Amino acid sequence: MRIGQGFDVHAFAPGDHLMLGGERIAHTHGVAAHSDGDVVIHALCDALLGALALGDIGRHFPPSDPQWKDADSRDFLGAVAGMIEARGYRVGNADITVVCERPKIGPHADAMRANLALDLNVDASRISVKATTTERLGLTGRGEGIAALAVVLLESLD
Ligand SMILES: Nc1ccn([C@@H]2O[C@H](COP(=O)(O)O)[C@@H](O)[C@H]2O)c(=O)n1
């Protein structure tokens, strides 16, 4: 078994929606990002890559590379899923926490779980998406941006 953790933050920017866990969620702002700015998937990819000691998302999909401009973050997750399988592992479980005052994540959590499970080729029961505010404190509390944390366990296929 191997464990990994990931964390990502994106600043809010002018826009009308967020991509979170592959879901398009209408919002008062978008985020500043090179890709679609999906903090849920970015934190999850970093946790998965960390579990395999393969570096981080920026190493595999550099923000300096125009190929990833406005990229669908689910493409990153699919590529990482391939790395996991190629090394003889599968996702045992993943637990993700989204940190923001708004939007409310609860109504979208199951749809995100379904997207992530599909991309990782596991049952949705292995994927958890939950959320917290920071009680109006700090960068997320002031509504300056959105953050996500992920912890994963990989199981050997042997
Ligand atoms: N963006 C968010 C933040 C929170 N939730 C849900 O509300 C519960 C209470 O949040 P606190 O930060 O006040 O503890 C939390 O446990 C989540 O269920 C949410 O859906 N979206």
Ligand SMILES: C[C@@]1(CO)OP(=O)(O)OP(=O)(O)OC[C@H]1O
């Ligand atoms: C996702 C990538 C893709 O270039 O860029 P961003 O969308 O800016 O996201 P971030 O988490 O800041 O950096 C990781 C990059 O790999």
